[in-house]
Amino acid sequence: MSTFGLLQIGLMLSCTTKISSLHCNHLPLQQSKVIESSLQLLDKMGEKFPRQCLGEKMFFRFPEQVLKARQKETVKVAVEEIFQNIFYIFSKNLTLAAWDGRALEQFQNGLHQQIEQVEACVIKKQTHYFWSREASRLKLKKYFQKIDCFLKDRQHSLCSWEVSRAEMRRCLQFVDKVIRRLDD
Numbered sequence: 646m647s648t649f650g651l652l653q654i655g656l657m658l659s660c661t662t663k664i665s666s667l668h669c670n671h672l673p674l675q676q677s678k679v680i681e682s683s684l685q686l687l688d689k690m691g692e693k694f695p696r697q698c699l700g701e702k703m704f705f706r707f708p709e710q711v712l713k714a715r716q717k718e719t720v721k722v723a724v725e726e727i728f729q730n731i732f733y734i735f736s737k738n739l740t741l742a743a744w745d746g747r748a749l750e751q752f753q754n755g756l757h758q759q760i761e762q763v764e765a766c767v768i769k770k771q772t773h774y775f776w777s778r779e780a781s782r783l784k785l786k787k788y789f790q791k792i793d794c795f796l797k798d799r800q801h802s803l804c805s806w807e808v809s810r811a812e813m814r815r816c817l818q819f820v821d822k823v824i825r826r827l828d829d
Contacts, residue, residue, distance in 0.1 A: 698804035
């Protein structure tokens, strides 16, 4: 990607962050639209789940309870953590994934945009809900660590990436459901 292209993306993300911080009340609607786009990009990145990978399916047990918190702020922190971890997973050794590189790049850029938007709206200095937020973060870190270990154990094989892609789809669907509920 050219320097000019990176500069454009940087400027766009910078402007988006400033605009989104002014519109935190509309965060659920914005996030829902971006998640929908991310789900489409996940589908576009690769073909259907390969038959040869059916035996490698793994159940990672997404910690749904972290998204069922009563405080909106705690849920926002959990969503931010989810986006950061998905970004981390999809920034790894993707050479064996054989996915559409352009769709992958757009997916990563969208995730980065989501992280910026949520960060701009999350109140970091509140200690009132500190323990609840930290417990959620730890549960999410453990969940994503399982996925990361799965990829490493399978040496980032095509099938391990396909299983991980399917899991990220489920994860984003959970987040979308919760974000829509925040708007109520």
